Amino acid sequence: MPNASASGAKLEVRGLHLWRGERHLLRNVSFAVEPGELLQVAGPNGVGKTSLLRCAAGLLPVESGEIFWRHQPIAAQRDTYHSELAYLAHVNALKVDLTARENLLFGVGIRRSVTSEEIDQALARVEIPHCRDLPVRSLSAGQKRRVAIARILLTRPALWILDEPITNLDVGGIALFERCMATHLEEGGMILTAAHQSLLAGRSGVRTLELH
Amino acid sequence: MQPGVGSLMGLVLARDLRLAFRHWDQVIQPLVFFVIVTTLFPLAISPSLDELRGIAPGIVWVAAMLASLLALESLFRPDVDDGTMEQWTLSGQPLSLMLLAKTLAHWLLAGLPLVIMAPLVGYALGMPESAWPVLVGSLALGTGCLSVLGGIGAALTVSVRRGSVLLALLVLPLEMPILIFGARAVDLAMHGESATGPLNLLAAMLLLFISLGPVAMAAAMRISVES
Amino acid sequence: MWLWFYQLASPPHAYRLLGLWRPWLLWPAIALMVIGVYGGLVMAPADYQQKDAFRIIYVHVPSASLSLMVYVMMAVAAAIGLIWRMKLAHAVAASCAPLGAWFTVLALVTGSIWGKPMWGTWWEWDPRLTSELILLFLYLGYMALRASFDDIQRADRASAILAIVGVVNVPIVKYSVEWWNSLHQGPSISVTSKSAIAGSMVWPLLVLLLAFVLYFGAILCNRVRGEILLRERNTAWLAESSLKS
Numbered sequence: 001m002p003n004a005s006a007s008g009a010k011l012e013v014r015g016l017h018l019w020r021g022e023r024h025l026l027r028n029v030s031f032a033v034e035p036g037e038l039l040q041v042a043g044p045n046g047v048g049k050t051s052l053l054r055c056a057a058g059l060l061p062v063e064s065g066e067i068f069w070r071h072q073p074i075a076a077q078r079d080t081y082h083s084e085l086a087y088l089a090h091v092n093a094l095k096v097d098l099t100a101r102e103n104l105l106f107g108v109g110i111r112r113s114v115t116s117e118e119i120d121q122a123l124a125r126v127e128i129p130h131c132r133d134l135p136v137r138s139l140s141a142g143q144k145r146r147v148a149i150a151r152i153l154l155t156r157p158a159l160w161i162l163d164e165p166i167t168n169l170d171v172g173g174i175a176l177f178e179r180c181m182a183t184h185l186e187e188g189g190m191i192l193t194a195a196h197q198s199l200l201a202g203r204s205g206v207r208t209l210e211l212h
Numbered sequence: 213m214q215p216g217v218g219s220l221m222g223l224v225l226a227r228d229l230r231l232a233f234r235h236w237d238q239v240i241q242p243l244v245f246f247v248i249v250t251t252l253f254p255l256a257i258s259p260s261l262d263e264l265r266g267i268a269p270g271i272v273w274v275a276a277m278l279a280s281l282l283a284l285e286s287l288f289r290p291d292v293d294d295g296t297m298e299q300w301t302l303s304g305q306p307l308s309l310m311l312l313a314k315t316l317a318h319w320l321l322a323g324l325p326l327v328i329m330a331p332l333v334g335y336a337l338g339m340p341e342s343a344w345p346v347l348v349g350s351l352a353l354g355t356g357c358l359s360v361l362g363g364i365g366a367a368l369t370v371s372v373r374r375g376s377v378l379l380a381l382l383v384l385p386l387e388m389p390i391l392i393f394g395a396r397a398v399d400l401a402m403h404g405e406s407a408t409g410p411l412n413l414l415a416a417m418l419l420l421f422i423s424l425g426p427v428a429m430a431a432a433m434r435i436s437v438e439s
Numbered sequence: 440m441w442l443w444f445y446q447l448a449s450p451p452h453a454y455r456l457l458g459l460w461r462p463w464l465l466w467p468a469i470a471l472m473v474i475g476v477y478g479g480l481v482m483a484p485a486d487y488q489q490k491d492a493f494r495i496i497y498v499h500v501p502s503a504s505l506s507l508m509v510y511v512m513m514a515v516a517a518a519i520g521l522i523w524r525m526k527l528a529h530a531v532a533a534s535c536a537p538l539g540a541w542f543t544v545l546a547l548v549t550g551s552i553w554g555k556p557m558w559g560t561w562w563e564w565d566p567r568l569t570s571e572l573i574l575l576f577l578y579l580g581y582m583a584l585r586a587s588f589d590d591i592q593r594a595d596r597a598s599a600i601l602a603i604v605g606v607v608n609v610p611i612v613k614y615s616v617e618w619w620n621s622l623h624q625g626p627s628i629s630v631t632s633k634s635a636i637a638g639s640m641v642w643p644l645l646v647l648l649l650a651f652v653l654y655f656g657a658i659l660c661n662r663v664r665g666e667i668l669l670r671e672r673n674t675a676w677l678a679e680s681s682l683k684s
Contacts, residue, residue, distance in 0.1 A: 060438055083304030091295035097234045106227045110303050364604055368597050372587045381583050385576035386608050389615035428600050435597050
């Protein structure tokens with residue numbers, strides 16, 4: 001993974017405040033994620049986990065506070081930052097009328113050239129090779145999630161920002177996804193995630209940020 | 213390795229066309245709407261071709277404008293709803309060019325069929341054959357303008373509840389000059405006069421909109437995917 | 440210069456400054472309005488073709504000028520807000536829209552009142568009135584878009600894009616409508632026949648135009664202050680200043 005091993009990569013959030021309408025949602029949130037680290041954002045529903053992740057991904061403009069990638073503000077280098085980032089939201093961003101293979105071809109293709117063999121390998125890695133030519137409409141919720149995970153694996157970014165990544169995954173799927181995450185961390189990748197249950201608990205480099 | 217600008221736009225175009233071919237029923241809806249609206253006028257006004265002939269350019273153009281407006285609803289909404297657009301804004305690629313490619317696909321599917329169908333509709337309204345080239349030319353340029361301007365409106369309203377009425381409210385006033393030049397060009401051609409003036413103006417507007425519109429579309433889309 | 444710019448952009452400072460400016464705009468506006476109305480209705484002679492009907496230009500022309508000027512100002516403010524992320528500029532743009540829309544309505548109403556004795560009908564598809572009507576639609580679209588967002592920051596930025604697209608389109612609208620009308624030689628109203636412009640007819644018009652501009656400035660100060668209150672309602676400076684007073 002060439003991107004992930006790039007040196008000096010670091011995500012840093014300093015003094016972030018966020019208002020949603022009348023509510024002061026995030027108050028002075030600061031953290032940093034360095035290569036090989038996973039930061040898990042925890043807290044009850046409605047505390048602003050998704051908003052925090054969206055700010056960190058550069059989807060939500062920041063009113064007060066700063067976000068740095070490689071020691072530069074992300075606003076000043078949006079496209080570079082985004083090319084090193086994968087964001088997985090609640091929705092899978094899959095077209096239900098296209099097959100799993102077509103979805104990956106277009107979804108990954110806009111970011112980098114991808115071959116059919118690579119797509120086959122990625123689908124094998126998320127253990128749904130048989131779904132390759134099925135329209136995504138006919139897949140189960142867990143299988144759709146796996147296609148979305150395959151997209152991240154194929155995009156090969158340094159930073160993964162994952163919002164409730166294991167939703168709809170079965171026990172086997174969660175174990176598989178944890179293996180993918182562990183590999184990513186070993187290769188010097190970074191993960192920022194919000195999840196209700198802790199992922200990769202006990203592993204070194206895994207921390208939790210509690211929001212109140 | 214990141215794809216170049218050409219292959220990026222080609223990819224978006226290919227994807228949209230492929231999606232459209234899997235839902236032919238939705239693609240032909242604006243065309244059917246166009247034909248139905250033009251049928252309303254003879255019913256409402258008069259079956260006499262002599263009476264219809266005078267207002268035929270207006271009928272065809274208003275119907276084309278409304279059909280284009282109707283089709284805008286499906287330009288960005290499916291991609292925004294399923295999260296695809298969010299992934300595009302986070303791709304590190306020029307969003308404006310991707311949206312331009314989407315608009316081009318949209319025009320091929322919703323604009324071009326109207327252009328091809330227009331002489332038939334014009335004939336049914338008593339338009340002389342001599343006016344057909346100008347009718348087709350003005351619609352080809354004009355529906356392009358409508359797609360880009362409409363695309364800006366669609367990008368602005370895509371995250372809004374009940375956005376389709378709002379979309380019409382925003383886009384129709386902006387599109388009025390296109391209607392004026394388009395319908396008048398056909399009118400001039402029907403009277404045997406030269407229509408190159410308005411056609412040139414339409415072409416100039418199309419160039420202006422294509423060069424500036426995608427930037428506005430991308431800026432609007434980034435705001436829309438925030439929610 | 441830059442320091443001044445930044446100070447102006449800070450909401451508490453702007454709020455105070457706009458409050459100071461308001462009376463300096465409002466009172467001259469009222470004074471000029473009285474002078475202009477007296478000059479226009481009493482001192483100016485009746486037009487030899489239009490008789491006293493022409494006197495409505497003293498309301499129509501300033502309203503029509505302001506309707507367009509305010510739209511351009513709104514778009515410029517919106518662009519500044521979008522590019523330099525200046526909240527105050529967005530507040531100005533937001534305040535301009537309803538004012539500009541009212542000037543447009545005023546121009547349309549006075550135009551059609553003028554049309555009644557001139558054309559014998561309340562509405563004629565005159566190029567100037569038609570452009571005013573399209574301008575009104577543009578204002579309505581802008582306000583409708585603003586109103587459809589719950590979040591004020593998103594409303595600001597989305598409507599700013601629309602205002603910029605609109606202002607690029609305004610000259611096209613203007614030109615297309617004039618061209619459209621030139622094909623069909625219809626009636627057109629002109630201020631007065633060119634040869635008959637007397638100085639005593641023109642000066643009240645200029646005075647009233649200035650009065651309208653000043654009046655707009657005063658009301659704008661008021662509205663921008665309101666917008667600042669709305670945007671800053673949770674901040675410390677506002678809580679402090681409201682405790683003091």
